[in-house]
Each structure stands twice: as structure tokens, then as C-alpha cells.
Amino acid sequence: MDVNKLKEKAASYLPPEQVEMIEQAYFMAEEAHRGQLRKSGDPYITHPVAVADILLDLQMDGYTVAASLLHDVVEDTPITLEQVQTKFGPEVAMLVDGVTKLRRIKYKSKEEQQAENHRKMFVAMAKDIRVILIKLADRLHNMRTLKYHPPEKQRQKAEETLEIFAPLAHRLGISTIKWELEDTALRYLNPQQYYRIVHLMNKKRTEREAYIQEVIATLKTQLKEINIENADVSGRPKHIYSIYKKMKSQHKEFNEIYDLLAIRIIVNDVRECYAALGLVHTHWKPMPGRFKDYIAMPKSNMYQSLHTTVIGPNGEPLEVQIRTKEMHKTAEYGIAAHWAYKEGKVVSKESLSDKLSWFREILDWQQDYGDAQEFMENLKTDLFSDVVFVFTPKGDVVELPAHSVPLDFAYRIHSEVGNRCIGAKINGKIEPLDTELKTGDIVEVLTSKHSYGPSKDWLKIAKSSHARNKIRQWFKREKREENIRRGREEIENELRKLNLDPHRFMTDEALLEVSTKYHFNQVDDMIAAVGYSGISALQIVNRLTEKFRKEQAIEEKALPETKPPVKKHFDQGVRVKGIDNLLVRFSRCCNPVPGDEIIGYITRGRGVSIHQVDCPNIQDEQDKERLIAVEWESEESNQTYHVDLEIRGSDRKGLLNEILTIVTDSKTNIQAVSGRADKNGTAVIEMTVAIYNKDHLQKVVDKIKRTKDIYAVRRVMS
Numbered sequence: 001m002d003v004n005k006l007k008e009k010a011a012s013y014l015p016p017e018q019v020e021m022i023e024q025a026y027f028m029a030e031e032a033h034r035g036q037l038r039k040s041g042d043p044y045i046t047h048p049v050a051v052a053d054i055l056l057d058l059q060m061d062g063y064t065v066a067a068s069l070l071h072d073v074v075e076d077t078p079i080t081l082e083q084v085q086t087k088f089g090p091e092v093a094m095l096v097d098g099v100t101k102l103r104r105i106k107y108k109s110k111e112e113q114q115a116e117n118h119r120k121m122f123v124a125m126a127k128d129i130r131v132i133l134i135k136l137a138d139r140l141h142n143m144r145t146l147k148y149h150p151p152e153k154q155r156q157k158a159e160e161t162l163e164i165f166a167p168l169a170h171r172l173g174i175s176t177i178k179w180e181l182e183d184t185a186l187r188y189l190n191p192q193q194y195y196r197i198v199h200l201m202n203k204k205r206t207e208r209e210a211y212i213q214e215v216i217a218t219l220k221t222q223l224k225e226i227n228i229e230n231a232d233v234s235g236r237p238k239h240i241y242s243i244y245k246k247m248k249s250q251h252k253e254f255n256e257i258y259d260l261l262a263i264r265i266i267v268n269d270v271r272e273c274y275a276a277l278g279l280v281h282t283h284w285k286p287m288p289g290r291f292k293d294y295i296a297m298p299k300s301n302m303y304q305s306l307h308t309t310v311i312g313p314n315g316e317p318l319e320v321q322i323r324t325k326e327m328h329k330t331a332e333y334g335i336a337a338h339w340a341y342k343e344g345k346v347v348s349k350e351s352l353s354d355k356l357s358w359f360r361e362i363l364d365w366q367q368d369y370g371d372a373q374e375f376m377e378n379l380k381t382d383l384f385s386d387v388v389f390v391f392t393p394k395g396d397v398v399e400l401p402a403h404s405v406p407l408d409f410a411y412r413i414h415s416e417v418g419n420r421c422i423g424a425k426i427n428g429k430i431e432p433l434d435t436e437l438k439t440g441d442i443v444e445v446l447t448s449k450h451s452y453g454p455s456k457d458w459l460k461i462a463k464s465s466h467a468r469n470k471i472r473q474w475f476k477r478e479k480r481e482e483n484i485r486r487g488r489e490e491i492e493n494e495l496r497k498l499n500l501d502p503h504r505f506m507t508d509e510a511l512l513e514v515s516t517k518y519h520f521n522q523v524d525d526m527i528a529a530v531g532y533s534g535i536s537a538l539q540i541v542n543r544l545t546e547k548f549r550k551e552q553a554i555e556e557k558a559l560p561e562t563k564p565p566v567k568k569h570f571d572q573g574v575r576v577k578g579i580d581n582l583l584v585r586f587s588r589c590c591n592p593v594p595g596d597e598i599i600g601y602i603t604r605g606r607g608v609s610i611h612q613v614d615c616p617n618i619q620d621e622q623d624k625e626r627l628i629a630v631e632w633e634s635e636e637s638n639q640t641y642h643v644d645l646e647i648r649g650s651d652r653k654g655l656l657n658e659i660l661t662i663v664t665d666s667k668t669n670i671q672a673v674s675g676r677a678d679k680n681g682t683a684v685i686e687m688t689v690a691i692y693n694k695d696h697l698q699k700v701v702d703k704i705k706r707t708k709d710i711y712a713v714r715r716v717m718s
Contacts, residue, residue, distance in 0.1 A: 005026075006049065019105045020050070025066035025088065025277075032077040034385060038138040039148035047141060048072060054137040058174075058333055064130045067095035087342055088524050096323055098131035099138065119517060136177050138163045143184040158185040173301035173334020182241035190244070197240050200254045206648070209679055214313060215263055231264040231276070234413065236321070262319035265327050270295060273322050277306050280320050284310035287317060295327070297389055302330050302416025338354075392439045403463050404437050410445045411467035419454060419468065419474055420447040422648060423682075432650070432680050433711050434461045449614070450715040452701045453478060453556045457649075457709060483522050483531030485695060490537035491530060491544075498545070514543040573639070576600060577629040583607030585632070586641065590615035590717045593641040595694025600630040616717060631647050640690035642671055643697055644716040649711040651683035659710075660705050661684060668696070686716070 003026045010019045029048050036044035051068045066088060073079045081100075085093035143161060148444055163184045167696040169178035187194045212235035223231045238260050246257055265276050273295060280286075284288050290309035298304045305323040312318030323331065331408050387399050390409060400408050404422030424431060431448075437443065452469045462468045492502040508523070515526040518535065528536045576582045584600070590612040592598050599618060600608040610630060611618045618627070649655060656675050663670055669690040677683045691697045701713050 002049075003030075006052060006056070009053070012061065013059055014062050018066075021062050021066050021088065021092075022069070024322050025069040026052075028079070028084075028087065029073055032073045032079050032226060036076070038145065040145055043366045044072075044076075048145075050141040051134065051137045054140055054177075055133065058132060058133070058137075062128070063091045064095065067092045067099075067130075068134045068137060070096050071099045071138060073272070093167060094128065095130055095134060095605075098128065103163070114470055114618060129172075132172070133620045136165060136172075136174065136181075140177055140181060143181060146184070146188060154188045158188040160273050161185040162189070169334075171301050173299075173330060174655055175334070176333075179239045181210045182691055183239055186244055191671075193244055194240060197243055197254065201240075201243075201260070203292045204260075208237075210265070211262060211313070211316075214595075216586055218283070218313075219263065219265065219280075222283065225278060226279060228267055228272050228276060230268065231272075232264075234264050234266075235261050236264050262308075262321055264328075265320065266321065266325055266664055271322055273306055273324060277308065278320050280308060280310060280322075282313050284318070286310050295323075297397060302386055303327075305331060307446050308347065311642060315673075329569045388437055388439045388441075390437050390439070393442060393444045397540040398443075400466050405434050405463060406431070406437065406445065407433050407441055407458055407462045408464040408467045409443045411462070413445065413472075416683075417445055417447060420449060420451045420472055421445050422451050422646075422714055423446050430678075430680070432682050433458075434650075435680075442670060448708075448714045450711045452698075452705060452715070453708045455649075455705045455712065457711060461711075480524075480528055482698075483528040485531070485698075487530030487537070489695070491527070491540050494537045494541040495544075498541070499544065500548075505541075505548070510544055514540060519545060537544060545608045560564065571632050574598065574600075575633050576608055577631060584610055587611045587615070587617070589617050591607050591641060591643050592654065592690050593643060593694055593697060594632050594634070595697075598630055598632070600628040602626045602628055612717070636694075640669070642688055643691045645687045645689065645701070646684040646714050646716050647687065647704060647710060648683075648712045649683050649707070650711070651677040651681045652709055655683055655707075655709060656685060658707055659687075659704060662689070662707060665699050668700050682711075 003023060006026065009024055012082065012625050014022075026049070030045045032046075033044040035058040038047060048069045048071060049070065052065050055065050055068050070084055070088075070092070074081050074084065079280070080092055081097055083252055086098055119131060139161060140158065146157060149157070166178050166185065169175075169181060171278060183194075202660050216233045217237065220231070234247075234492055234544050238257075242656050243254070243257060243260065246252065247254065265280075267273055267276055285542055287309045290307075295304045295306055304327040307319070307321055309319050311318050340586075380559075388404060390398050390400060390404075391412070392398060398409060398412055400412060406426065407421065410421045410424070421433070424435075425444040425446065426432060426435060426437070426441050428442070437649040450489075454474050458471050459468055462471060470700040472676075488506075490505065495502045495505055509713070511523045511526070516525045518526060520526040520529070525537070526540070530537050530540060574584050576584065584607055587601075589608050592610055592612045597613040598610055599613050600610055603609050603616065608630065647659060660670065660673065673685065673687045673689055675683060675685040689700060704710060704713050
């Protein structure tokens, strides 16, 4: 195709200035690639022209078509991205950059380079979807000309196409490209099966065509009888790859596949879709479980249609698809249909944001993966899998990757719902967290604000990368907080060894000054570094006490007789603010421990009852005037406090013994323990432990959570 044919096709729907831009892009590409040849021996310019032609068939905007003509110039010619931007503007330059491979960086292996190229493409695609449309058109033409490459290259390109590009075309709803990519890839990966299926299909072609014509004639007559005019009824043969996949997954021979073709009915509006469905079901008996309503519940790639399978003429199964003209356009061209020009202007990116919400997550994900290959594996697992549709108790639809479990559902609702999850109800019945969800399930997540967050086993249970990333983020954040807590303790302990008061030396100003000297951005970064042994607590203490030690040395010279150091005495118990000598007692409903936020409740004749601030009994109390402010005299104590824990996990032999050993090894007394297992295989262990303070409790919980097969640990409030 020469530039004149490109211009002619573009002029059929694009404004003159964009047609002119496409022509100028052609001239730049033609000059840049002059002298370069394809493997076929054709001039290289034939490739970008073919890519542009595919995009013009999708009716893409002029910027995308111009970028497609230039998509290889930065990578394969002396022309720079800056030159492209100067001549065609930032929009075209951004699209060209998005599809340009990373060749100037050295990688350990070819696989690593390929993964990084894909990561770059997906990140660019998340910013502007047109990047991947150019890439899909580029891959489609490369697959059409794959025969000129050596067998090893053919196989590698075909595998990559089936793993990444065909599923991506499916996710974007561009079935015209998806089917051709899949069929062409199969031809190179399994030519024997490909040509066998082609041969078998050709053998029965005449017989099938006569059968389809009979069905079409019947339907057209009956549609007119119910006043559905201008309906387009046609036969659609199954694609070779879909037949191959069905034979392989269902272990069937070709003659056992009945739905080799389908009837497609295209009508004017949604009302006529359901009317046509009623007619089909009235005339032929529907097969149970084979009806799908993708109009009421569209697929994630915006596909809408009614699917039903009936026992047609001759007693053979017949698949029927019913949709409107607009739905058909979206089914064929997917997201590209929403970029196509309508009355002279392209649909805005903002109007597509809801349809591409899953895409925006790509940007979030890629920041969590230093390894591009790990990023691609997670991407393939989540984006390119089949989906299930489940419901919230309020009836909202949630789309999840196939094989998802309640944890995936919980994190899809909100990350905090996932972090606080302690169980789930599926269709009103409590089920284990690793139960596989099916389309139509109603899922209710059971949460507790006293849950101690995810367990390590959740990373094995969750199936979606969305959920696994949220769990990883929690551990990353939690580990930091744990390191900060441990670091602060170590600094305080070093100060106490020197008989110094931590509160005096660990002021915000002093810590900030020391963190600056050690080149930390924040005080917490320095304290966390102590926690994970990046820097010693003694180094920090030496800096904190530097001035004090100098002053002390001067005093010692002036006054040889110094007073012996006084050890700090740590008070115990709770103090009622502003009142002395009041009887206090700890409530058994919430069992507060030092470190909890607490409040007092004035009882009749029994002094002040101490509760946690969020204790349900306090929240429900009507007489708020009897509440009184209280505080811990110290969070350091030799006194122990009873805390009730509920531990949930997968029931297995020895689980209870393991937990008892872990708690005992942490030098924690167990006051009471009981356990049971339900019929779903979930073990529930209830334990009362003697705790010194909240930090002690956290350490015990962390150790329990690291135990294999433990799902959730929560503090029980009665």
C-alpha cells in the first residue's frame, strides 16, 4: 500500500490536518528506513505502512496512525525522539516512545531484556491505551510475515503472542485481532494439529453451510413475524484455535465438537435482543446451564451479548449470539471502538477511565517489583486469566480472576477490609478463606478491628496479584513499624544500662539532630535501621549523650565526690486524672493492657472500671457523664494482664501443640486454652495469655502469625 491509499482511507473519516500529518509521518519514515529491508526482502517501509493500515481499519485517530508509521524510526534509524517531537508534537512522540524497545541498557539475559521491554510497554499503556493498540497492530503484521524467520524465532514469537498479546487483545475486546493472532500462533506452534483441524473443517463445510442457511432462513421469517425488522442474521464459524483449545481441555476428538459454528443475530436495540431470545427459546429447546446474559452483566472488556445454546434442527446443539449493532462494533473492535472518531471528534480518555480501571493498577504494581520478570508473571496471572462474577450482600457485582478466593474478594472491596478479614460467608454459610469462588456466589467478608492483620500464608492462599500486592504492602509497612518499635526499645535499653532516663535524651529535637548527622531523611528511618541492625543502638546513644557526657566530665573534675546514680523507679497501674486514692479495677470484657488507649467508667460502689476506648460496652453505654479520663502510670510493668486471643487456621495434626510451644518459648504464661475444628477444616483456638504490655502482646501475636497454616489472629472482646 502506498501513501496515496493510506491518505484515501484516512480521509474517509479524519479531518484534513490529521491526514496531512499522516502523510508527513510517512515521508519521514520512508526516508529514515530507506535502504533497509525486511526478512522477506521487501523494503522496510512496507511494515510501518501495514501497521498504519490495520489501525486505519480500526478507525484510530491521526496521532496514533502517525505514531505507527514512526514506531521503529527511533529504535532502528538515526532519528531521535526529540526530532519526532519537534516535527509532530509531544503526543506522537509519547506514543512512539511507548512502543520503542530498551536496547541501550545491558541486561543479564535475553529474557530479562524482554521482560523489561514488556514492563515499559505496559507502563506506557497505562498512561495512554493507544500505545498497546499500535503494539498489537505491529505484532499482527509481524505474525503475518513470520514465515520468513527461522523456526526457533517463529516458535519464540508465537509463544509470546499466545502468552501476552492475544490475551491482551481479548482483555481490550479487540476480537478481530485476537482471533488472527491465536490462529497464526497455533500454525507455528502445532502445525500438525492446525492443518488437521483446517482439513476436517473443510470436509464438512458444504454440509454445515446448508444447515446454517436453513437456520438463518427460519429465523429471518420468524423475526419479521414479531416485528423485528432489518435484523442481520449470519453464521459464524468457530476459529481454529478455539476448537483446538476445546479439544485439548475437554479431551475430545473433532467429531465430538458440535458447536463448530454459531448463529449471530444483530438487532436495533436491547428490547429486541430479549425479544429475539424469547423467539429462539420458543422455537428450539434451550440446553440447561448454557445461557449467559452479558448485556445485564458485561465482560471486563466491555463485551455485551446474549449467548444461548439450543437443540437446533436435526437434534444438534446450536449456539446463538444476540446483540445490538453498537454491541457488535464493541465486540469486534473493543476499546478501539471507543477511540474511533464520532462526528469529527475522538472520545475523551476520561470517558474510558471506568472501563480501564484495572489498567490503572498496573502503575501501582510495577513500583512494587524490582524484578521485571516477576512483574510479568503476576500480570499474566491476573490480567490474562478468565474471570468470575460474584456479588456483595447488597447485590453489587465484583469481577475477579478465575479461581479467586474470599481473600481476593475482600481486597478488591478495600485494602482495609482485606487486612481486617477473619473469615467469610459464601451464600450465607461460613467457609474457609481458601474456598474457590464461582460466578453467582454472594460473598460477605467477616472483619474485626481487633484482627492483627494478614498472615504469611495469605500470600499462598490469594490468587490475584491485586490481593497479593496489598498483602505484601501490609507486611512491608508492618515490618517497618516493627523495626521502629524494636529500634526504639534497643536505644532505650542502652540508655538504661547507663542509668539514664530515655525520656530526657530521646527528645524529637535530639533524635532529629542525630539522624541528620547519620544522613537519614527521617528520624523513623534511623530508628528502623537500628531495628534491622543497619546501625547499632550504642552509636545512636553515644551521639545522644555526647553533650551530657562532656558536661559530666567537667563537673567530675570540679567535684570529685559525685552522688551515686539513682535508678529509675517504674510505677505500675492506672491513674485517674486529677483524683488520687480512687479504687480502680480492670474490666473483663476488653482486658486492657499497658499501651492500650483507656477510659474509666465510674461504677456504683466498686470504684472506677478501666476499659479500652473502643470497648463495645463503653460505646453502647447511655450514661456518658460517668466516663472519666484515666492514664497508665507507666507502660513498663512487672504486673501481668489477661488477654483473650482467637486464632484461626487450617486444621492439621500438631497445630495446637506448635502454637502452645511458640507462646511458651516467648516466656508468656498461658492461663487457658481450648480448640475445635469445624466441618470445613478450619481450626479455631481460643487462648488466654498473661501479658505485660501491648508491645509484649504484639510480639506474641507476630510469632503465632508466622506459624504455617495460620489464617488470622484477633484479640477477643466480649
